[in-house]
Amino acid sequence: MLIKRPFDLTDNDVTDYALYQRRRDFLKTLGGMALLGAGGLPLLAQAKSPFSITDEPTPYEDIISYNNFIELAQGKTAPAKRADKLRTSPWSVAVDGECAKPGKLSLEDILKQNPTEERIYSLRCVEGWSMVIPWLGFPLADLLKRFEPTSKAKFVRFETLYDPEQMPGQKDRSYDWPYVEGLRIDEAMHPLTLMATGLYGKNLPGQNGAPLRLVVPWKYGFKSAKSIVRISFVEQMPTSLWMATVPDEYGFYANVNPEVSHPRWSQRKERRIGEFRKRDTLMFNGYADQVASLYSSMDLRENF
Amino acid sequence: MQIREPYFSKVFKPVVFVLALLPLALLGWGVWQDTLGANPIETITRSLGEWTLRFLLLTLLLSTLRRATGWVQGIRLRRMLGLFAFFYGVLHLLSYLWLDQFFDWAEIWYDIVERPFITVGMLAFVLMTPLALTSFKAAIRKLGRNWQGLHTLIYPLTALGVLHFWWLADSKARTDMPLIYTVLLAVLLGERLWRWSVPRFSKIPVTH
Numbered sequence: 001m002l003i004k005r006p007f008d009l010t011d012n013d014v015t016d017y018a019l020y021q022r023r024r025d026f027l028k029t030l031g032g033m034a035l036l037g038a039g040g041l042p043l044l045a046q047a048k049s050p051f052s053i054t055d056e057p058t059p060y061e062d063i064i065s066y067n068n069f070i071e072l073a074q075g076k077t078a079p080a081k082r083a084d085k086l087r088t089s090p091w092s093v094a095v096d097g098e099c100a101k102p103g104k105l106s107l108e109d110i111l112k113q114n115p116t117e118e119r120i121y122s123l124r125c126v127e128g129w130s131m132v133i134p135w136l137g138f139p140l141a142d143l144l145k146r147f148e149p150t151s152k153a154k155f156v157r158f159e160t161l162y163d164p165e166q167m168p169g170q171k172d173r174s175y176d177w178p179y180v181e182g183l184r185i186d187e188a189m190h191p192l193t194l195m196a197t198g199l200y201g202k203n204l205p206g207q208n209g210a211p212l213r214l215v216v217p218w219k220y221g222f223k224s225a226k227s228i229v230r231i232s233f234v235e236q237m238p239t240s241l242w243m244a245t246v247p248d249e250y251g252f253y254a255n256v257n258p259e260v261s262h263p264r265w266s267q268r269k270e271r272r273i274g275e276f277r278k279r280d281t282l283m284f285n286g287y288a289d290q291v292a293s294l295y296s297s298m299d300l301r302e303n304f
Numbered sequence: 305m306q307i308r309e310p311y312f313s314k315v316f317k318p319v320v321f322v323l324a325l326l327p328l329a330l331l332g333w334g335v336w337q338d339t340l341g342a343n344p345i346e347t348i349t350r351s352l353g354e355w356t357l358r359f360l361l362l363t364l365l366l367s368t369l370r371r372a373t374g375w376v377q378g379i380r381l382r383r384m385l386g387l388f389a390f391f392y393g394v395l396h397l398l399s400y401l402w403l404d405q406f407f408d409w410a411e412i413w414y415d416i417v418e419r420p421f422i423t424v425g426m427l428a429f430v431l432m433t434p435l436a437l438t439s440f441k442a443a444i445r446k447l448g449r450n451w452q453g454l455h456t457l458i459y460p461l462t463a464l465g466v467l468h469f470w471w472l473a474d475s476k477a478r479t480d481m482p483l484i485y486t487v488l489l490a491v492l493l494g495e496r497l498w499r500w501s502v503p504r505f506s507k508i509p510v511t512h
Contacts, residue, residue, distance in 0.1 A: 058342075066342035077341060129343060264419060264472065266411060273342050277406055 051192060052120035053286070058131040058273050060200045066273065067207040068125065069226060071160055071167040071179055079169075083206030086166050086227065091211050097157070097233035100148035107211055111197065113146075114138035118201070119194055121217040123224075124256045124285045128265045130272045135215055136198030141189040144231070149185065153233035156188040157181075158214060158225035167227075175245060181225040182238035182252065183216065186294055192217055192287060195228075218284040218291045220254045251304040255295065256285035260304050312377055320381055324388045327355045328395070345403045352396035353425075357469060357485055359389035360462045364492045371499065383439050386458070390436035393429055421471035428464035431457050459496075462489060 069079040072086070091107040116136045124130045144156065162178035164170040170177045187193065194215040197204055204210040209226025216223050222242055232238075242250035249263055258268045258281040269278040284291050295303075307316050331348055334340040340347040363386040366378040405412050415422045435455055438444070444451050466489050470482045 062342035076343070129346075261418060264421065266415060266418075269408075269411070271343070271345065276345075276403075278408075 049117055049119050052118065052134075053122060053132065055120070055122065055132045057120060057134050057200075062273050063131055063133055063199060064205045064207060066131075068127075068221065069207055069209065070169045070172075070175070071177075071227070072207060073169045074172075079207040080205070082168055083210075085168065086161075086206040086210065088206065088211040088227075091229075093212065093228060094230045095147045095232070096230070098150045098153040098235060099233045100150060102147060110143065110212070114142055114195070116197055119215075121194070121215060122285055123215075123217070123221050124270060124281065126220040126222060126250075126254070126262055126265060126267075128267070128270050130270045132272070134200055135194060135196040136201065136204075137194040137196035137215060139191055140193045140195045140214065141191065143195055144188060144233075147233070149233045152235050153185055155234050155237055156183050156185060157230075157232040157234050157238040158183075158228050159230035159232070160225055161227045161229045175241060177241075179225060179241045180238060181214070181223055181240045182234075183214075183223070184237075184294075185233075187216065190291065190294070192290055218256060218287040220256060222250070223254050253295070253298075253300070253303045255291075255300060256281060257283060257300055257304070259283075260301055306375075307377060312380070317381065317384070321384065324359070324385065327351065327392070345399070349396065349399040349404055352392050352399055353469070354481070356389055356392040356396050357462070357465045359385055359392055360458065360465060361485065361488050361492065363389055364458065364462065364489075368492055368495050371495070387436060387439055390432055393432055397429055421468050424464050424471065425468040428461045428468060431461035431464070435461075459493060463493075 065080050066076050067079040068076070072079040072082040089107070092104050093107070093110065094104045096102040116138050118134055118136055120132060120134045122130055122132050158181045160179035161167060162170060183193070194217075196209070196213050196215045197211060199205075199208060204213065206227075209224070209228075212228045213226040214224040214228065223240075237252055240250070240252065243252060256267070261267055267281055270281045271278050282288070331340070331351055334347070335344065338344075363382055366382045366385070369375055369378050401407060401412065405415075416426055417423070435457055438447060438451065438454060447454065466482065466485050469485060470479075473479055473482050
C-alpha cells in the first residue's frame with residue numbers, strides 16, 4: 001500500500017506478531033497469578049472479549065497463506081498471490097432493501113463509528129479443516145441497526161465486490177457472480193456475528209476478505225462473505241452463490257454440524273491447521289449454548 | 305529415435321528411475337524444510353495421488369509413442385513406470401490411511417461407502433494391485449496369454465483414477481488439472497480404439 005490512511009491506523013496496527021505473542025504469554029502469566037491472588041484480574045478482564053475462545057491461535061503466516069477466496073483465484077495459496085490486485089481504498093458499502101434509512105457508507109465512516117475489538121474465534125471450513133483466528137471487528141448488529149430494518153426484513157443478503165480486474169477469479173464464467181451469501185435476520189443480529197476488519201491486530205489482508213468480511217463462527221467458513229460492498233435487507237431467503245452452483249452440497253444455513261455429512265467431506269472430525277491428529281467437530285463449532293435456540297424448531301438435516 | 309546399447313540400459317534407464325523418484329524426494333525435502341504450506345498432509349496426499357495418475361498416463365503413453373514414432377525402446381521402460389504408478393498409489397493410499405485418517409477404520413469404511421470419489425479411488429487401487437503383483441518375469445511366463453488380458457485392466461483403472469480426481473475437485477477446487485488428464489486419457493485410449501477398429505492402417509500389431 002502506497003498511501004497510508006490515517007483512519008485505519010489504530011494502536012493494534014503497530015503490534016507486530018512477536019510482540020503480540022509476548023503479550024499473550026504475559027497475559028497467560030497474569031492469568032496464573034490471578035489464580036494465586038486476585039491482583040491481576042482487572043487487567044485480564046480488560047484485555048479479553050468474553051466471546052473469545054482460549055485456544056492457541058493459528059500462526060499468522062498460515063492464516064494469510066491458506067485461503068479459499070475463489071473471487072481472487074482457485075486453490076489455497078493462489079488467493080494470497082493475487083491479493084495485491086484488490087484495491088481496498090476507497091471502499092464503500094451500500095445498504096438497501098427493507099429498512100428505513102438505506103444509504104451508502106464509506107469505510108472511514110464505518111470504522112469511525114464502530115470501534116473494533118478482538119475476538120478469538122475458531123473458523124471451521126466445510127472441507128474439514130479449522131483455524132483459530134484472532135479477528136478484529138465489531139458486532140454486525142451495531143452496523144445493521146443504524147439503517148433501521150423494518151419488520152419485513154427477514155433476511156440479510158451480502159454481496160462481494162464484482163470486478164474481474166481486481167478479482168481475477170471472477171473471469172471464470174462457470175460461476176454466477178457476484179458472490180452472494182445470506183443470513184436470517186436473527187443470525188445477523190446475534191452478538192457473536194462479527195464484521196471483521198483485521199486479524200492479529202493488523203489490517204485484514206486481501207486474501208482474508210479485506211477490507212470488510214463477515215465472520216459467523218458457528219457456520220462453515222463459506223457463509224462469511226468477504227470484501228463486502230452491498231448489504232440488503234430482504235423478505236425472501238437469498239440464494240447464495242454456492243446454493244446456485246451445487247445445490248445438493250451447499251444449503252442456506254450451513255451450520256457446523258458433525259451429524260450432517262457433506263458428499264465429499266465427513267463433518268465428524270476436523271484437522272486444525274498445525275495439528276497432526278484430527279479432533280472431533282463440535283456442534284455449532286462449539287457455540288451450541290449461544291446459538292442452538294435459533295434453530296430449535298428446525299430439522300438441521302433438512303436445512304443443511 | 306534409438307539410443308545405443310549399452311547407454312540405454314546403463315545410463316538412460318537409471319536416469320529415468322532417478323527422475324521418477326524426484327517427486328517423492330521433493331515432498332521429503334518439503335517436509336524437512338516445512339515448505340508444504342499450512343496443511344502439509346493435504347499437500348502430500350494430493351501430490352502423491354497426482355503422481356500416481358501421471359505415471360499411469362506415462363505408462364500408457366509408451367505404446368502410443370512406439371506406434372506413432374516407431375520408438376520401440378520405450379516399451380522397455382513400461383514395466384518400470386507402471387510399477388512407479390503403483391509405488392505412488394501405495395504411498396497415496398498410505399498417506400490417506402495414516403496421515404489423514406490415522407487408521408480410524410470406522411471413518412475410512414464410512415468414507416468408502418458414503419463418498420463416491422473415495423469408492424472409485426479404492427477400486428482403482430484394487431485393480432492396480434494384481435498388475436503390480438504380476439509384473440515380474442516368472443508371473444509373465446506363468447500367465448502366458450492371460451497376462452495381456454489381465455493387464456488391459458490399466459485402461460479402466462486409469463479412467464477410474466481420473467474420475468476419482470474429478471469427483472474430488474468438483475466445483476470447489478481447480479478443474480484445469482482433471483481436464484488435462486481427461487484429454488490425455490482420451491487421446492491415449494482413442495488411439496488404441498482407432499488402431500483396434502482400423503487394423504489395416506497400423507503397420508505394427510496392436511499391443512498394450
